[in-house]
Amino acid sequence: MSRFGKHQLHELYYYLKLTRSLEEELARLFRAGKLSGALPISTGQEALSLGATYPLRAQDVLASAVPCNTALLARGVTPFEILTHFMARRGSPSGGRDGSIQFCDLKRGLVAPTEHPAAHVAVMAGVAFAAKVQRKDWVALALVDERALATGDFHEGLNFASVHQLPLVVVIEKKPLDPAAAAYVAPAGQNHYERLKAYGLPTVMVDGNDVLQVLQVVEAALERARIGKGPSVIEARTAGRTRFSMREDILAVWPASAQRFPEAGADEPGEGQRKLAFEDRELNDPVDQFEAFLIEHAQMRPAEQKEILARVTKLIAEDVRRAEEEPPPASESPTTGVYDRGSNVPVRLAE
Amino acid sequence: MSRFGKHQLHELYYYLKLTRSLEEELARLFRAGKLSGALPISTGQEALSLGATYPLRAQDVLASAVPCNTALLARGVTPFEILTHFMARRGSPSGGRDGSIQFCDLKRGLVAPTEHPAAHVAVMAGVAFAAKVQRKDWVALALVDERALATGDFHEGLNFASVHQLPLVVVIEKKPLDPAAAAYVAPAGQNHYERLKAYGLPTVMVDGNDVLQVLQVVEAALERARIGKGPSVIEARTAGRTRFSMREDILAVWPASAQRFPEAGADEPGEGQRKLAFEDRELNDPVDQFEAFLIEHAQMRPAEQKEILARVTKLIAEDVRRAEEEPPPASESPTTGVYDRGSNVPVRLAE
Amino acid sequence: MAEITYLEAIREAMWEEMERDPRVLLLGEDIGVYGGAFKVTQGFLERFGRERVIDTPISEEGFTGVAIGAAYMGLRPIVEFQFIDFIANAFNMITNFAAKSRYRWGVGVPLVLRGPTGGGVRAGPFHSQNPEMHFVHTPGIKVVVPATVHDAKGLMKAAIRDEDPVLYLEHKYLYRRIKEELPREDFVVPLGQAIVRRTGSDIVLITYGAMLYVALEAASSLEREGIDLEVIDLRSLVPLDRETILASVRRVNKVMILHEDTRTGGMAGEISALINEEAFEDLDGPILRITAPDTPVPYSAELEDAFIPQVADVIDAARRLAAY
Amino acid sequence: MAEITYLEAIREAMWEEMERDPRVLLLGEDIGVYGGAFKVTQGFLERFGRERVIDTPISEEGFTGVAIGAAYMGLRPIVEFQFIDFIANAFNMITNFAAKSRYRWGVGVPLVLRGPTGGGVRAGPFHSQNPEMHFVHTPGIKVVVPATVHDAKGLMKAAIRDEDPVLYLEHKYLYRRIKEELPREDFVVPLGQAIVRRTGSDIVLITYGAMLYVALEAASSLEREGIDLEVIDLRSLVPLDRETILASVRRVNKVMILHEDTRTGGMAGEISALINEEAFEDLDGPILRITAPDTPVPYSAELEDAFIPQVADVIDAARRLAAY
Numbered sequence A, B: 001m002s003r004f005g006k007h008q009l010h011e012l013y014y015y016l017k018l019t020r021s022l023e024e025e026l027a028r029l030f031r032a033g034k035l036s037g038a039l040p041i042s043t044g045q046e047a048l049s050l051g052a053t054y055p056l057r058a059q060d061v062l063a064s065a066v067p068c069n070t071a072l073l074a075r076g077v078t079p080f081e082i083l084t085h086f087m088a089r090r091g092s093p094s095g096g097r098d099g100s101i102q103f104c105d106l107k108r109g110l111v112a113p114t115e116h117p118a119a120h121v122a123v124m125a126g127v128a129f130a131a132k133v134q135r136k137d138w139v140a141l142a143l144v145d146e147r148a149l150a151t152g153d154f155h156e157g158l159n160f161a162s163v164h165q166l167p168l169v170v171v172i173e174k175k176p177l178d179p180a181a182a183a184y185v186a187p188a189g190q191n192h193y194e195r196l197k198a199y200g201l202p203t204v205m206v207d208g209n210d211v212l213q214v215l216q217v218v219e220a221a222l223e224r225a226r227i228g229k230g231p232s233v234i235e236a237r238t239a240g241r242t243r244f245s246m247r248e249d250i251l252a253v254w255p256a257s258a259q260r261f262p263e264a265g266a267d268e269p270g271e272g273q274r275k276l277a278f279e280d281r282e283l284n285d286p287v288d289q290f291e292a293f294l295i296e297h298a299q300m301r302p303a304e305q306k307e308i309l310a311r312v313t314k315l316i317a318e319d320v321r322r323a324e325e326e327p328p329p330a331s332e333s334p335t336t337g338v339y340d341r342g343s344n345v346p347v348r349l350a351e
Numbered sequence C, D: 001m002a003e004i005t006y007l008e009a010i011r012e013a014m015w016e017e018m019e020r021d022p023r024v025l026l027l028g029e030d031i032g033v034y035g036g037a038f039k040v041t042q043g044f045l046e047r048f049g050r051e052r053v054i055d056t057p058i059s060e061e062g063f064t065g066v067a068i069g070a071a072y073m074g075l076r077p078i079v080e081f082q083f084i085d086f087i088a089n090a091f092n093m094i095t096n097f098a099a100k101s102r103y104r105w106g107v108g109v110p111l112v113l114r115g116p117t118g119g120g121v122r123a124g125p126f127h128s129q130n131p132e133m134h135f136v137h138t139p140g141i142k143v144v145v146p147a148t149v150h151d152a153k154g155l156m157k158a159a160i161r162d163e164d165p166v167l168y169l170e171h172k173y174l175y176r177r178i179k180e181e182l183p184r185e186d187f188v189v190p191l192g193q194a195i196v197r198r199t200g201s202d203i204v205l206i207t208y209g210a211m212l213y214v215a216l217e218a219a220s221s222l223e224r225e226g227i228d229l230e231v232i233d234l235r236s237l238v239p240l241d242r243e244t245i246l247a248s249v250r251r252v253n254k255v256m257i258l259h260e261d262t263r264t265g266g267m268a269g270e271i272s273a274l275i276n277e278e279a280f281e282d283l284d285g286p287i288l289r290i291t292a293p294d295t296p297v298p299y300s301a302e303l304e305d306a307f308i309p310q311v312a313d314v315i316d317a318a319r320r321l322a323a324y
């Protein structure tokens, strides 16, 4: 811990709290029917997402299939952008066209996955390849969920990166036990970082709930990649919830979603009593954990904490207000933007 | 060797010579412009293909992406069928529709790959799965070339087989050094059987030039699979030629192919002096090797050998004659056979 | 008898076929322990066990291959794509292995590929697609698109009993939004039979899937202004019921085709060409296509509503064509 | 200047663009050490080195993804599929990652996807396919199909310089069978421009790719019996040159469409529907489609010749239409 200055520790705390506060607002907006689709919260995954992103330099590139609001914030994305994105408002970065968990903005080093578990691993190998052949020093960082390891995409991407010794770091999130886990990747029970040694690259496991541990391990992997030593893989155990338990939670806390999206199938919309992950005190919450750590080690005085939380509250309040004022996208020309200069986009109706 | 009776040894020898003789005829027919497409010879791969197939029982199922005339013969396919297949004649098993290296005939335990390196690995996992859930005792055997290991298909198929502990045996053929090999599967230089241990299954390497060694190792793997112990992987080193050097050979020995298939690109069709693999005395020929072994160990007397060769000559001569008499497919109804009972196949021209 | 939903009809069809035929089994992501993302298969694992309800790894190409191999060896697998969009990941296996097997070797692949299609639920570009044309254009696959609760059940049973690979496209928007009372006895809706949902004399509107409801609503509205629509629900895209289409066209003489899928290379083009070839003399006006524009499916409600053809779009087109 | 082949034109275009623009690079199986299965890239490795001529593992989905990432970061990759059939293995990456990127985020993917298409060379069901419609029906991809040596070069250069993913379909039958002398100076054939290859007054025959030669041969033959064909070579399928098509249709009034791809869901349907919509009044007869039947590509010479449209098929159809 000695290697982290107080400023850094406070910044990390700021991002964790900013995320939590933002996601509480997202949950509120979702309950009020103001999000366009699903509820994108990352409870239990914040330490991983922040620890992996924080050591990135400006020129580095991130693609995450793991919920990553924390990572986006740490990359300089504003709460306003994230809010309008999930509310699908006009001023959002995609203009309401996309609803993924990540943005694509190359100037900020962000590549958006396609909502396939590992297609972005190959794409990020390409990002890393471009650094190698152009003698640039960016590193590509790809975050995946563990079930991605069963996909051919994952292997094709990692194999290419390994063949060419590319500056790619892959972080695999592993969540607490999934009752169907034995069906996913063989042999069951083996750690992923162990099985991926077959690719002849360094692999390691970290506690994904501990932001400082993640940060240090990812930083070392990035450095290694940057100086030409090739790709590596990190497995991180988090307290995150699987998408399925998330979905159950959401349907449970917000019966209205069953009316709005009946296709999602809430058979017992009346349950209504369950809590969202971050409302659940059972959770081994990485945000609380880091807060306790800072206080215990006398790295954050009450006044400092108060100041940080005040900044969080102010920014979120301001951005929520602005986001709620943002109009929906204009639907005049649904077909522009498919090709460069909008070439050859046929109209919808026969004239 | 003691475990093999003379009868078996002679049968193996018979299949090896039958293949060689058949392929000499195929080369002759190819040179005479009588094959429909490429020249399907398996020189250097016969020991692997026979050793892997010979221990199969009637109920077992084979799919091979490795040239496998020997395997087909050992499964009871006749030279006539193979000849008419590659000549694309009416009486061939596919009626001239298909030109792959293997047949699909479930009654004889044959599944034809699609000419993709490893798509059949997943399909054969399905064949094995069907044995498991129906409490049947067949085993699925899939042969692949080594470059298949880079494909997502290979991993998805093997992972499924391993998750469900299915009766699947995968044999990987590795040929002598390919100048671009480092580009294929990471880490370069590692043996495949070693890297695939990651799937938590037994893997082993054999000398693919030694028919008896292949036979014994595959037999053990099949047995293991049959009694419910799950999948395994065998890596076999052979004297086979890569497809590219084969192609060069063919263009070189048969300049006419450059006229017939200019798209294949024979830049110097005049070379003309090179030999096909089996005409090349440099080759570490598994057929010659087995012959020498039998003679050295006094397992085949000259009279016995003569009798075997006479049977080979007679059968090949007879089947070549019949194949050459076989008419081309009838083209009256190009669309039948796409669906069961030919339902809903639109005609080609507007009526 | 109680009314059931479209989703329940799919589930009942699979359930009854699994009871009837021990060869039928299910493969897909999260279909067992979790009962499926949309809960289509809830309770199946408990009833039919782990060997007939298989939670697969995320590997669409791989488990589709597994299903093909199982189909070769006497089983009749039903493969679920959690969202049909992910069929893109099994494209090679379906179009090359499954579709060509019978033609190459006379070896059929009795296999059902199913999953939720289409938009309208704000699910964005990767969970809202309509992939039918990739398979309509692949000889060897059949493609069905039930629009009603009755057809959802009857087409599923027909698909399971068919000897060829059948792509069964269920519209997620319909899952719990439509209900119907079904016959108690076993029934199938044969593949390849379209149905006239509404007879009319001014314009034939040919459609399929969830667009049927847009078509019928537009037809009711247009009736009030004296434009009388005949509405055909194709139900099967392959085999295509040319007879039903052509019979209506020959009687009514004006045609519109409506689908949720994008325009260029869509089914409407194929049907338009067919009608032009076969019934050119019978046409009293151009064949109009009403489709989504050539873009990915947008995420926001406003953009998605502009993307998916609406009742007003059909009404506009009908007025133009009626005036022709 | 010497004549060069269609294959040499492709190779020259790539070579010159690689000389001109250091961002251009090649990825594909066996394109480096072996110079490519058809030797299109022979000599490239020696000239441009291992970092611009990349021998990939057999993993089409993976290396297409790599190309997308590289395109994001300032490079302009050209991806070779050894046979275009294997694009099926990269279907997800192309249709979901590359095609949707600009629409979702305004981030273009300057990428060329190329490979040998088509039949006529007895290569069987897995090395003879025509995959254009899967991509014509995917918003976000452009699709070009050069039929001449000149266009092979000019369209390749245009594709490389384009800011969007372009699928460049080269017909392997033409590789070494056609020759032409090309201008010495740099030129492009802009995407989206069809060309009238032959003017005529009785029937417009619209085609593309290797079928151009079937069309022209049929036209010469029909001329002798007094049937005068206009022949349009589309060159680009996306963007489609509607103006050139419609101008000919409005003048000539009868239309046939010819392609090597299979019929149902093929390009002919799309064009027929377009003409029907836009020029219904100008049609003096049905629009006839001449295409391969809905089957995989057969292996034997006799079956393949029956599968691929022949000059006689065009002549038959033209006689029927002329008599209409």
Ligand SMILES: Cc1ncc(C[n+]2csc(CCOP(=O)(O)OP(=O)(O)O)c2C)c(N)n1
Binding pocket: A115, A116, A117, A145, A146, A147, A148, A175, A241, A242, A243, A244, C029, C030, C058, C060, C082, C083, C086, C089
């Ligand atoms: C190619 C593909 N197939 C299926 C899906 C649907 N899908 C989305 S998330 C998911 C489960 C992911 O599991 P895991 O990686 O463990 O993440 P977790 O649910 O634990 O967050 C599935 C099957 C998908 N997005 N892409």
Ligand SMILES: Cc1ncc(C[n+]2csc(CCOP(=O)(O)OP(=O)(O)O)c2C)c(N)n1
Binding pocket: B115, B116, B117, B145, B146, B147, B148, B175, B178, B241, B242, B243, B244, D029, D030, D058, D060, D082, D083, D086, D089
């Ligand atoms: C999906 C797919 N991509 C590409 C090809 C083209 N192809 C056929 S064989 C081959 C090389 C195979 O190499 P290897 O496995 O080493 O076999 P060898 O040439 O040594 O026999 C390639 C690239 C293919 N058949 N399928």
Ligand SMILES: [Mg+2]
Binding pocket: A145, A146, A147, A175, A178, A242, A243
């Ligand atoms: Mg999980």
Ligand SMILES: [Mg+2]
Binding pocket: B145, B146, B147, B175, B178, B242, B243
């Ligand atoms: Mg090799």
